[in-house]
Amino acid sequence: MTRTIDRDDLERLAIGAGILGTGGGGNPYLGKLHARRLLDQGLTITVVPASDVPDDALVTTVGSIGAPVVSNERPKQGEEFLVSLRALEKHLGREITHVTCAEIGGSNSMSPMIVAAQANLPVVDGDGMGRAFPELQMDTFMIYGIDPTPAVISDPRGHVAIFDKLDDPTTLERYARTVTVQMGGSAGAAGPAMSGRAMKRVLIRDTITLAIEIGDAALKARATHADPVDAVLGVAGGQRLFRGKIVDVDRRLVGGFARGELAVDGIGPNDGETLKIDFQNENLIARTGKGEILAVVPDLICIVDAETAEPITTELLRYGLRIEVLGIPAPEALKSEAAMRYVGPAAFGYKDVAFVPLPGHFANNPNAFDLDAAMSHLASRSCGSPVVR
Amino acid sequence: MTRTIDRDDLERLAIGAGILGTGGGGNPYLGKLHARRLLDQGLTITVVPASDVPDDALVTTVGSIGAPVVSNERPKQGEEFLVSLRALEKHLGREITHVTCAEIGGSNSMSPMIVAAQANLPVVDGDGMGRAFPELQMDTFMIYGIDPTPAVISDPRGHVAIFDKLDDPTTLERYARTVTVQMGGSAGAAGPAMSGRAMKRVLIRDTITLAIEIGDAALKARATHADPVDAVLGVAGGQRLFRGKIVDVDRRLVGGFARGELAVDGIGPNDGETLKIDFQNENLIARTGKGEILAVVPDLICIVDAETAEPITTELLRYGLRIEVLGIPAPEALKSEAAMRYVGPAAFGYKDVAFVPLPGHFANNPNAFDLDAAMSHLASRSCGSPVVR
Structure with missing residues (x-):
């Protein structure tokens, strides 16, 4: 279903994307304000289902790269995504026909909304993570074999860096990350470019709608004095893991990432217990x-937030906050053997931790991703490609 | 005079460029072998004077970026300059008509020879330094206001990074250097692109011929049992500073650079004296x-080398070598007020050291560079450009 995004949708999206951000991905707040201003200027944002996109479309994602804490302290100039998109088009010698979302979790949920309004391009409903992750290679586009380059980053001064002829997304991550740090810690990115056909094989579908529906459920529950946390879990799937009060936050900026640990003392059902959560932009292990x-x-x-289900991102963690920790099953796209190399516990340094999946399904929907189609795309380019070595 | 480069010229060029490299710029040896192989394959290398280049030509430089010690231990794949040149052409949407030399000192003397043979393009006789320097912004192209971007670097795997829309060469240096380190410490570069007209205003002319003549003088002196050091100084200008034996070398790789200090005990005329030389790729202060x-x-x-005048580059410094330290006056292009910001003692961290020029002239020729023409080029783009802020 094609959906025209209005101001209320942006509010809902900010809440849902904040929750799916798992603490990272950046706070959607500034992006929401930006998108809202574009709507106020009479520009429009249209979200279309992946199934409506022609096979010969040229799709890309836009988003921020860098530490969320930097994005918050140095807001974007506003044109970074568009500058990157235009530089990508010039490099390809072709016009982009659709944008989609690299990561629905956090501020990058708003990035395609902004550039869609600026460039008058439709947004494909879906993303590459179903959540947020700290590094470029950790999305379904890279996991399932979309060429990582050309890719473009640009900064508030209009500086542009284009990376090309890399077939290994982890190397792109290193190159782009190091220039991002030199650019001041945050940049706007465009890429990878892919055909409509390829996009449909690797996208986690309908996650923009999902995020809006999560936000809608939370807002409606708050308005009707129902439990917002129950309402969120009803849409997103998953369960309550822990209720408590934050008693310590150890946070440091390392190599462009916000890394740290969080300590929580249990309250209510978890009275007398403690919880530790490690994060690298996103929450990694509880x-x-x-x-x-x-x-x-x-x-x-x-x-x-234990009362309102308002998402609390990593940079907002502080002593005394009363929180509910939710566990939501990852999309099937992230739990395959191919995906584990990039987003399993070992990819984040937990070499001795086996991934034991939470019960249930992401968005209560086992069919949000067609693993067979994605694996066939990956197999179609596996010959000699470092992506699958 | 148009000059066709033959195998003997490459030998002469390697010696002259090695001396002008002031210890850095990389050893021309591997590049010489590469260029020689291309000549053996029947390809040709033609060097033309700047005055023969049309105003509407499109000229660029090609060269290596990175620590010489890495270039020696990981030789180039061979196509890095050409890959970078082609990527620059694609990005500009125009064909390059001429290449020239970014730095005549060291291995980058050979880079335009290699790509000239590969791409069948003439090499303009001259360079941007008249010597070697460790950073991108330290050439006459950047000092006198050529746009630093677009610029391209590529690595042995064919990875390409394009930088654009930067008007500050020091920022380009940071971006390109950090990606170079990620690429393994050495990459091939192409850029800046400039018109023939602009090139003629900012090039230090005839330095390829100069380097060949320095090498020729050294070889002839060796063959005739004359003093090779006197022969070199006769062509290059300058004087003997110190004769001695290396007694200590402290060398470390920092941020992609070979930094360190050299200690020399005097012999012959300097018996009983000592000398210290600091280097960052190149020798900075004696x-x-x-x-x-x-x-x-x-x-x-x-x-x-005290006997043969064979150049000794930074990475070849070792205990016991008997050396002659020469002081050659820099080209006028590097001694202007505009140049001092980029290549004066303070630019290398010697904040309290005034530049007191050696007597005499580079190549015994006060007219190798037209400072008025260069300053008029700089003034023509000074409005709002960080280059001259």
Whole structure:
């Protein structure tokens, strides 16, 4: 279903994307304000289902790269996504016909909305993560074999860096990350470019709509004095993992990432227990004081305000906040053997932690991603490609 | 005069460029072998004077970026310059008509020879330094206001990074350097692109011929049992600063650069004296044991074998070598007020060292560079450009 995004949708999207951001991905707040201003100027944002996109379309994602804490302290100039998109088009010698979302979690949910309004391009409903992740190679486009380059980053001064002829997304991540740090810690990115046909094989579908529906459920529950956390889980799937009060946050900026640990003392049903959560922009692993793993990446560990289900991103964590920790099963796209190399516990340094999936399904929907189609895309380019070595 | 480069010219060029490299710029040896193989394959290399280049020509430089020590231990794949040149052409949407030399000192003397043979393009006789320097912004193209971007770097795997819309060469240096480190410490570069007219205003002319003539003088002196060091100084200008034996080398790889210090005990006329030389890829400052500065950047501090005048590059420095330290006056292009910001002692961290030029003229020729023409080019684009802020 084609959907025209209005101001209320942006509010809903900000909440849903904040929750799916699992603490990272950046706060959608500034992006929401930007998108809203574009709507106020009479520009329009249209979201279309992947099934409506022609096979010969040329689709790309736009988003921010960098530490969320930098994005918050140095807001974007506003044209970074568009500058990157135009530089990508010039490099390809072809016009982009659709944008889609690299990561629905956090501020990058708003990035395609902004550039869609600026460039008058439709947004394909879906994304490459179903959540947020800290690095470029951790999306379904890269996991399932879309060429990582050409890709473009640009900064508030209009500086442009184009990367090309890399077939290894992890190398692109290194190159782009290091220039991002030199650009001041945050940049706008465009890429990878892909055909409509390829996009349809690797996109996690309908996650923009999902995020809007999560936000809608939270807002309606707040208005009707129902439980917002229950309402969110009703749409997103998953379960309550822990209720508590933040008692310590150790946060540091390392190599362009916000890394750290969070300590929570249980309250209510978890009275007397403790929880530790490690994060690298996003929440990676939740362990009880006894060392039991309640959830681990790629499953979603989402921290929300215990009363309102308002998402609490990594940079907003502080002593005394009363939180509910939610565990939401990752999309099937992130739980395949192919995906584990990029987004399993070992990819984040937890070499001895096995991934034991949370029960249930992302968005209560086992069919949000066609793994067979994605694997056939990956197989079609596996010959000699470092992506699958 | 148009000159066709033959195998003997490559030998002469390697010696002259090695001396002008002032210890850095990389050893021309591997590049010489590469260029020689291309000549053996029947390809040709033609060097033309700047005055023969049409105003509407499109000229660029090609060269290596990175630490010489890495280039020696990981030789180029061979196509890096050409890959970068072609990517630059594609990005500009125009064909390059001529290449020239970014730095005549060291291995980058050979880079335009290689790509000229591969792409069948003439090489303009001259360069942007008259020596070697460690950073991109330290050439006459950047000092006198050529747009630093677009610029391209590529690595042995064919990875390409294009930088655009930067008007500050020091920022380009940071971006390109950091990607170079990620690429493994050495990459091939192409850029900046400039019109024939602009090139003629900012090029240090005839330095390819100069380097060949320096090498020719050294070889002829060796063959005739004359003094090769005197022969070199007769062509290059300058004087003997110190004769001695290397007694210590402290060398470390920092941020992609070979930094360090060299200690020399005097012999012959300098018996009983000591000398210290600091280097960052290139030799920067030569000080006696009493603290007297014998020469300082941008003047050329060249270390050669005391008997043969064979250049000794930074990475070949070792205990026991008997050396002659030469001081050659820098080209006028590097001694202007505009140039001092980029290549004066303070630009290398010697904040309290005034530049006291060596007597005489580079190549015994006060007219190798037209400073008025270069300054008029700089003034023509000074409005709002960070280059001259």
